[in-house]
Amino acid sequence: xxxxxxxxxxxxxxxxxxxxxxxxxxxxxxxxxxxxxxxxxxxxxxxxxxxxxxxxxxxxxxxxxxxxxxxxxxxxxxxxxxxxxxxxxxxxxxxxxxxxxxxxxxxxxxxxxxxxxxxxxxxxxxxxxxxxxxxxxxxxxxxxxxxxxxxxxxxxxxxxxxxxxxxxxxxxxxxxxxxxxxxxxxxxxxxxxxxxxxxxxxxxxxxxxxxxxxxxxxxxxxxxxxxxxxxxxxxxxxxxxxxxxxxxxxxxxxxxxxxxxxxxxxxxxxxxxxxxxxxxxxxxxxxxxxxxxxxxxxxxxxxxxxxxxxxxxxxxxxxxxxxxxxxxxxxxxxxxxxxxxxxxxxxxxxxxxxxxxxxxxxxxxxxxxxxxxxxxxxxxxxxxxxxxxxxxxxxxxxxxxxxxxxxxxxxxxxxxxxxxxxxxxxxxxxxxxxxxxxxxxxxxxxxxxxxxxxxxxxxxx
Numbered sequence: 001x002x003x004x005x006x007x008x009x010x011x012x013x014x015x016x017x018x019x020x021x022x023x024x025x026x027x028x029x030x031x032x033x034x035x036x037x038x039x040x041x042x043x044x045x046x047x048x049x050x051x052x053x054x055x056x057x058x059x060x061x062x063x064x065x066x067x068x069x070x071x072x073x074x075x076x077x078x079x080x081x082x083x084x085x086x087x088x089x090x091x092x093x094x095x096x097x098x099x100x101x102x103x104x105x106x107x108x109x110x111x112x113x114x115x116x117x118x119x120x121x122x123x124x125x126x127x128x129x130x131x132x133x134x135x136x137x138x139x140x141x142x143x144x145x146x147x148x149x150x151x152x153x154x155x156x157x158x159x160x161x162x163x164x165x166x167x168x169x170x171x172x173x174x175x176x177x178x179x180x181x182x183x184x185x186x187x188x189x190x191x192x193x194x195x196x197x198x199x200x201x202x203x204x205x206x207x208x209x210x211x212x213x214x215x216x217x218x219x220x221x222x223x224x225x226x227x228x229x230x231x232x233x234x235x236x237x238x239x240x241x242x243x244x245x246x247x248x249x250x251x252x253x254x255x256x257x258x259x260x261x262x263x264x265x266x267x268x269x270x271x272x273x274x275x276x277x278x279x280x281x282x283x284x285x286x287x288x289x290x291x292x293x294x295x296x297x298x299x300x301x302x303x304x305x306x307x308x309x310x311x312x313x314x315x316x317x318x319x320x321x322x323x324x325x326x327x328x329x330x331x332x333x334x335x336x337x338x339x340x341x342x343x344x345x346x347x348x349x350x351x352x353x354x355x356x357x358x359x360x361x362x363x364x365x366x367x368x369x370x371x372x373x374x375x376x377x378x379x380x381x382x383x384x385x386x387x388x389x390x391x392x393x394x395x396x397x398x399x400x401x402x403x404x405x406x407x408x409x410x411x412x413x414x415x416x417x418x419x420x421x422x423x424x425x426x427x428x429x430x431x432x433x434x435x436x437x438x439x440x441x442x443x444x445x446x447x448x449x450x451x452x453x454x455x456x457x458x459x460x461x
Contacts, residue, residue, distance in 0.1 A: 004141045015137065016066050019130045023084055023123050024052055027091060030119050034112050035095065044098040051094040052087060059083035062425050063432065068134035069142065069170075075432075076131040082431055084123050092116050139169045145192040145217065148175035150184065150207060154449065156198040159403065160221075161450045164195060174455040179203050185210060187454060193217040201225065222409040224379055231416040249385070250418065257420060262359050265427075266352040273346060280311050280343065283334045290316045293347055298364035300388040303381070306356040308364055309347040313339050342433060348390050360423045361389025362411035373404045380404065383411045386418075391430040 004011065028048075032039040038048060063079035064071065071079075100108045149164070151157050157176055164171050175187045179199045184207070188194055194211050196204055201223060211218045232245035250258065270277075281292045294312040297305055313335025331339065338344040351357040357364065362383040365373070373380040389395075394402070394410035402410075414422065 008141055011137065011141075012068065012134075015068070015130070015134050019066060019080075019126070019134075020056065022126050023087075024056070026122050026126070027052060027088060027119050030115050030122075031092075031095065031112065034115065035099065038095075044095070047098055048091060048095050052091040055090045056083070056087040059086045059428075062428050066130070066134065068131070069138035072167075073131040073135050076135070077128055078432055080127045080131065081124055082428075084127065085120060086428075088116060088120055088123070135169075144168065144170060144172035146190070147171045147173045147193040147195060148177065148187050148191045149173060149195045149197065150177055150179050150188075150199060151197045152179060152199055154452065157452065158450050160195065160197040176450070176452050177454060178452065179207070183454070188216060189214065190455070191216065193219070196220040222413075227409065227412045227416060230413060254418075254420065258358060258423065259355075261420075261423070262352050265359055266349040269346075269349050270353075273349075276343070277346070280334075280338065284312060284332075287332055287334050288315065297367050298388065299367060299370055299384060300356055300364060301384060301386055303384050304356075305367070306351065306354075308356075309350050311338050311344040311347060313344050345390060352390060356388070358387040358389045359391065360414075360426050361387050361392050362414070363392060363395055363407070364388035369404075373408075377405055377408060379412075380408055382415070383408060386415055391426060393426060396426060396429050396433065 028038050035044075038045050060066070060080070060083045063083045064075075065083065066080055067076055096108060096110055099105055099111075105111070147164070149157065149161060151160065161173070161176065164173060171193065174191065177184060177187055179196075181187070188207075188211060194207070194216050196207050196218065198221060199207065204220060208218055208220065210216075228245050229243070231248060232243050235242050235244045284290070284292050291312055294310050294314075295307040296310070298308040300306055313332060314330040315332055335344070348357060352359060370380065392411065393414040394407045397410055398407055414426070
């Protein structure tokens with residue numbers, strides 16, 4: 001096993017390269033049945049190969065790629081399937097363009113669509129096999145890291161511990177202690193990885209420096225100082241190294257391009273999705289005969305109030321303005337389906353055209369929630385530095401019941417790292433929501449409380 005661990009990087013690289021090569025080979029061998037020139041040196045073959053490789057690498061960078069040892073097998077399958085599907089479609093279209101010539105098709109033609117479907121089915125089978133195989137190899141070589149969780153209270157512990165437990169193959173929590181414990185450094189010494197959660201910054205800094213000095217892996221939650229650091233960069237003034245965090249917003253050029261993208265994509269979306277809008281309208285009317293659309297006051301850039309549009313998912317007779325919980329009796333049968341796949345959000349394309357929202361940005365919260373959150377988290381208002389969005393970093397990475405502070409951090413991460421490329425990435429990543437529909441729309445619910453413990457406590461038991 002030690003030998004395998006020494007060559008782990010090489011083994012994983014070979015597995016990743018083998019997967020990509022098989023996906024590449026399947027496309028070319030199957031399409032080579034009807035396009036023999038793909039299997040010989042030709043301009044068509046060269047352009048098609050370049051398209052597959054470049055778009056394959058780009059799409060995997062968007063969706064996270066083949067993250068064995070980092071992600072569970074199912075997220076790897078969904079990310080690789082989406083990136084491969086986009087790569088196949090773009091490469092297929094390029095092949096059709098290259099085949100439009102005097103020797104083949106006189107005009108552009110979509111042909112051999114059955115081969116495209118066959119390619120993707122076979123690729124999907126390979127992706128599933130490699131996702132489970134890759135993780136099996138990784139976790140055969142690497143046993144779970146021995147971890148301790150250092151925090152401030154039982155409440156904080158119960159916020160972070162369930163998240164860590166979901167990754168049982170990566171992390172084995174042996175200790176959970178208060179940051180004021182006199183045994184804290186002895187506990188750190190016997191662990192590989194340290195999770196520091198909700199600890200006051202001065203104490204957190206001391207713990208981090210100790211972990212750094214003793215070569216311990218460190219995970220810690222974001223605070224505002226960490227958010228400010230996201231937009232920074234190292235600079236050297238004469239011979240003085242400093243860290244510069246400069247205030248920046250969207251330039252006029254970025255605002256223009258972003259608005260142009262918003263209007264274009266919203267108009268295209270409304271046209272393409274019009275049949276789905278019609279179906280939703282009919283189903284909502286059939287169930288209870290009530291209004292199809294629901295509107296509610298929300299806040300957008302600079303605190304401007306607007307009415308957000310959604311497909312109605314709750315009974316009109318019992319629509320108290322509060323957050324959704326498990327088994328909420330206000331939600332209709334049609335509404336449960338629309339919420340599960342977030343179809344209820346689609347009428348917000350109208351809000352985007354009106355200029356109230358953008359395609360990508362922080363989720364517009366209910367006014368009641370904003371007031372409540374700002375009482376506890378004054379920084380929550382920082383989300384209003386940009387327009388509210390139909391999709392965003394918090395909507396993709398978070399869930400319906402993600403804590404307000406974590407939503408705030410995710411939104412501020414987007415704001416401080418903004419770029420048009422990031423908008424495109426988030427836009428494409430939105431499709432992953434459909435692969436985790438039940439998980440991402442999870443409502444607020446009670447969880448079993450976890451007590452503080454140490455490895456010594458477990459030995460006694």
